[in-house]
Amino acid sequence: MTRDIFDTLPAPERHAVLRVMPMPADANIHGDVFGGWIMSQVDIAGSIPAARRAGGRVATVAVNAFTFKHPVFVGDLLSFYADIVRTGRTSITISVEVYAERQRLTVEVVKVTEATLTYVATDEQRRSRPLPPI
Incomplete structure (x- = not known):
């Protein structure tokens, strides 16, 4: 197992919220995804803990930061780890690795x-709503 000194692996007890393998249709002719x-997979992964915390529907309102550190290739098995880093009255900020x-x-x-x-909790009319108490 090779590790970049700045890219430590997640703790073994940490569970991926999403695991997926990119296919040829997800890449250019050279196999680069x-x-x-x-980005779409990251948005899906981030929405999982956001929707759980919101107790229902959420909408993505901001991509605050996004860094591509290494290329992804067809056939890589990707594991997405998502954690809540902050909540507001209606919003939930999620970190995804x-x-x-x-x-x-x-x-x-x-x-x-x-x-x-950042996601915002929404109601049936897709308007923002307060987060339920914990």
Whole structure:
């Protein structure tokens, strides 16, 4: 297992909220996965803890930060880890980290992306609503 000194692996007891393997349709002709595809998966992963905390529907209102640290290739197994970092009256800010498990001659795990997104809880009419108490 190869590690970048700045990209430590998540603790073993931490569970990925999403795991997915990009396919050829998600990449360019060289097998490099599109950044937009990764961004959409990050948004899905971030919405999972946000919707749980909101007790229902949420909408993405901001991508506060998004960093691509290493390329992602067709066949990498991506694990998305998402944590709530802040809540407001109606909003939830989520940190998402993405690790790629590359299965070449040896298994290599690298942190490929990190992002911070903000979601807002919404009602049936898609208007913002207060978060329920914990």
